[in-house]
Amino acid sequence: AQTVTQSQPEMSVQEAETVTLSCTYDTSESDYYLFWYKQPPSRQMILVIRQEAYKQQNATENRFSVNFQKAAKSFSLKISDSQLGDAAMYFCAYQYNDMRFGAGTRLTVKP
């Protein structure tokens, strides 16, 4: 069964600094998709970034980038130049057919 593990329940970063959120997953498939979603308090889940497993190049979206290590089944999210608005729960997700989520990492941004 596919599982997604986020080993950091909480992380904190100083405004303008860089933070990396970790995610590992377990699968026997080779063609799948990985996502990071952000869920601000009492607000809906929004897509941060996605990665296709068949692509070796790491995805980037402005201040957000991933480090995708397929052999290690690792998919970390790096947030550069952190902003107060980045404070939220971050969920790593794996999709083959249905989508499986990790338990989330709560990111706090200190001014």
Add this chain to the structure above:
Amino acid sequence: DTGVSQDPRHKITKRGQNVTFRCDPISEHNRLYWYRQTLGQGPEFLTYFQNEAQLEKSRLLSDRFSAERPKGSFSTLEIQRTEQGDSAMYLCASSLESRSETQYFGPGTRLLVL
């Protein structure tokens, strides 16, 4: 706003009552998904539709739960004889047809069973 919408946003009910939630997906999206999210956890997959066909159901979806998407547009999720353990956020998401497509989430319906 052309995103995914859900109604109601909040529902408080007494144990044993039936509740129904509605989800309106992004208009051109063929796929519609339902998830349940409990406090401090990530969403858990419940079921999904492609057009009006319900293609997959999780073991989490007990026989008290039923979902429909009668015309391939909006969907309803009904919980019969609610239990306190049903208290959670129920999320709906939609995507284009294909498992490679990104899912876009609605704001969720928060259910509290007293």
